[in-house]
Amino acid sequence: MTNETRPLATRVVDVMMEGDAFSQWLQIERLEEGPGHCTLRMMVREEMVNGFRIAHGGISYALADSALAFASNAHGIKAVSIETSISHLRPVQVGDILTAMATEDNLGKRTGVYRVEVMNQHGRLVALFKGTVFRGGDPWFPEEIS
Amino acid sequence: MTNETRPLATRVVDVMMEGDAFSQWLQIERLEEGPGHCTLRMMVREEMVNGFRIAHGGISYALADSALAFASNAHGIKAVSIETSISHLRPVQVGDILTAMATEDNLGKRTGVYRVEVMNQHGRLVALFKGTVFRGGDPWFPEEIS
Amino acid sequence: MTNETRPLATRVVDVMMEGDAFSQWLQIERLEEGPGHCTLRMMVREEMVNGFRIAHGGISYALADSALAFASNAHGIKAVSIETSISHLRPVQVGDILTAMATEDNLGKRTGVYRVEVMNQHGRLVALFKGTVFRGGDPWFPEEIS
Amino acid sequence: MTNETRPLATRVVDVMMEGDAFSQWLQIERLEEGPGHCTLRMMVREEMVNGFRIAHGGISYALADSALAFASNAHGIKAVSIETSISHLRPVQVGDILTAMATEDNLGKRTGVYRVEVMNQHGRLVALFKGTVFRGGDPWFPEEIS
Numbered sequence: 001m002t003n004e005t006r007p008l009a010t011r012v013v014d015v016m017m018e019g020d021a022f023s024q025w026l027q028i029e030r031l032e033e034g035p036g037h038c039t040l041r042m043m044v045r046e047e048m049v050n051g052f053r054i055a056h057g058g059i060s061y062a063l064a065d066s067a068l069a070f071a072s073n074a075h076g077i078k079a080v081s082i083e084t085s086i087s088h089l090r091p092v093q094v095g096d097i098l099t100a101m102a103t104e105d106n107l108g109k110r111t112g113v114y115r116v117e118v119m120n121q122h123g124r125l126v127a128l129f130k131g132t133v134f135r136g137g138d139p140w141f142p143e144e145i146s
Numbered sequence: 147m148t149n150e151t152r153p154l155a156t157r158v159v160d161v162m163m164e165g166d167a168f169s170q171w172l173q174i175e176r177l178e179e180g181p182g183h184c185t186l187r188m189m190v191r192e193e194m195v196n197g198f199r200i201a202h203g204g205i206s207y208a209l210a211d212s213a214l215a216f217a218s219n220a221h222g223i224k225a226v227s228i229e230t231s232i233s234h235l236r237p238v239q240v241g242d243i244l245t246a247m248a249t250e251d252n253l254g255k256r257t258g259v260y261r262v263e264v265m266n267q268h269g270r271l272v273a274l275f276k277g278t279v280f281r282g283g284d285p286w287f288p289e290e291i292s
Numbered sequence: 293m294t295n296e297t298r299p300l301a302t303r304v305v306d307v308m309m310e311g312d313a314f315s316q317w318l319q320i321e322r323l324e325e326g327p328g329h330c331t332l333r334m335m336v337r338e339e340m341v342n343g344f345r346i347a348h349g350g351i352s353y354a355l356a357d358s359a360l361a362f363a364s365n366a367h368g369i370k371a372v373s374i375e376t377s378i379s380h381l382r383p384v385q386v387g388d389i390l391t392a393m394a395t396e397d398n399l400g401k402r403t404g405v406y407r408v409e410v411m412n413q414h415g416r417l418v419a420l421f422k423g424t425v426f427r428g429g430d431p432w433f434p435e436e437i438s
Numbered sequence: 439m440t441n442e443t444r445p446l447a448t449r450v451v452d453v454m455m456e457g458d459a460f461s462q463w464l465q466i467e468r469l470e471e472g473p474g475h476c477t478l479r480m481m482v483r484e485e486m487v488n489g490f491r492i493a494h495g496g497i498s499y500a501l502a503d504s505a506l507a508f509a510s511n512a513h514g515i516k517a518v519s520i521e522t523s524i525s526h527l528r529p530v531q532v533g534d535i536l537t538a539m540a541t542e543d544n545l546g547k548r549t550g551v552y553r554v555e556v557m558n559q560h561g562r563l564v565a566l567f568k569g570t571v572f573r574g575g576d577p578w579f580p581e582e583i584s
Contacts, residue, residue, distance in 0.1 A: 020197040376525075378523075
């Protein structure tokens with residue numbers, strides 16, 4: 001009856017992104033996603049700067065945190081961030097294009113650990129993010145579990 | 147000639163906040179600031195939620211990061227964040243009022259370490275942030291150094 | 293039949309400390325413990341220095357990690373560390389007496405977050421540690437559950 | 439007059455390791471080192487366990503911290519750890535052989551960021567460490583600066 005052909009990871013991120021008003025405000029584009037990984041892109045705008053007139057730390061963090069959320073939930077099991085850290089390595093300017101690539105360092109039954117690299121359009125690392133998620137066990141699409 | 151009576155910390159945060167377009171978008175209010183400490187407040191709006199329809203992790207992070215920036219720069223010496231971590235402890239809902247209180251755990255010549263507690267309107271801790279800044283040595287108001 | 297009068301927290305830490313060969317090598321002394329908190333003390337010895345002839349970062353970390361373990365398990369439910377961070381704030385010398393005080397920032401059903409302050413004998417903060425634990429739900433003394 | 443043929447990185451680590459009593463107690467072996475990277479190995483012994491009879495968190499941390507220290511100082515400029523974090527991913531048993539591989543994620547003028555992977559003898563990741571160092575500018579061998 002269903003003609004659903006999208007992979008599970010894509011369907012999870014479709015649902016998450018649809019409700020994710022802040023990722024939409026950031027104008028985050030999805031470049032790829034799969035179980036445990038995800039790559040996102042966005043452009044830094046005028047309304048995203050801090051008191052030094054460079055991108056606010058919250059911008060790189062939010063981009064990386066979205067990448068973490070999509071990568072870790074893309075297994076089909078709901079996962080929430082419990083502890084994250086970010087190093088801000090280089091200033092980010094208005095007009096810069098940021099790409100965040102999340103990869104899975106470890107996946108356990110209850111927790112997962114991810115690394116997210118945030119690069120600018122010159123391929124320079126501007127921020128390095130590490131995130132740990134808790135996996136409660138609830139599936140995104142319980143009706144599909146047989 | 148100058149009638150300036152504002153404390154140094156206030157003048158630094160005035161200048162920073164004026165250029166801080168993202169803190170303005172967040173509608174951050176300043177409750178108090180001084181050398182090494184700062185308290186900020188904001189309300190969570192519809193455009194700040196993530197795919198779980200709770201506040202995006204980037205929102206609490208950004209509020210805490212602004213508090214870190216103001217508290218650490220309020221000594222009058224420019225300070226930039228080099229490494230930060232945040233634990234998300236409780237979901238934050240649209241309409242919640244968040245208060246971030248930054249305190250200084252350590253101040254060295256070149257680095258400073260800060261703790262920022264983010265509470266909701268019920269006084270519950272929703273996020274716990276730790277930040278390390280680098281102090282390059284440049285004053286905010288070099289013309290005042292004699 | 294049992295004459296057991298020790299509090300639960302003390303009994304948990306008694307059992308843990310008895311098997312904790314490394315804390316014994318460190319000559320860790322217990323100053324106090326209770327549900328969610330713990331204070332430990334140790335002296336830095338010659339065999340604990342690094343290539344700069346100050347205490348190896350692993351020493352302050354280990355002391356803080358033991359304090360985390362005891363504080364978080366003292367509720368009577370087994371808890372294991374999943375993510376920890378430490379800032380080394382001041383050099384620690386041979387002969388220094390370190391005191392680590394763990395306090396609970398948050399206790400949830402499955403996770404807990406703790407802060408551990410490591411001070412020297414002059415009351416100066418030498419390291420600041422933050423730890424997140426996972427609580428699997430297994431009690432330390434299952435036979436006591438009715 | 440000098441017949442010194444060892445690379446700078448090796449000479450720095452030789453000097454550091456010689457005074458590093460705790461790394462010696464851990465029986466750390468050096469597998470390789472160079473500017474910004476380093477691989478170390480050690481075996482977990484009975485005196486290194488915690489109250490769960492698995493390796494104390496301080497052991498993996500200390501091994502990773504030594505790898506960080508050697509990798510970051512191997513450029514020939516003195517570097518001290520300012521903020522580190524470690525995720526403990528799998529239990530480590532007595533008799534396990536741990537290998538820590540430090541790589542450089544970023545090197546700036548004043549700070550550096552490193553990732554250290556700690557694996558067991560089965561090639562499984564047991565701990566993941568991230569470290570930020572401060573570089574004060576002092577060379578290890580000032581007499582060689584011309």
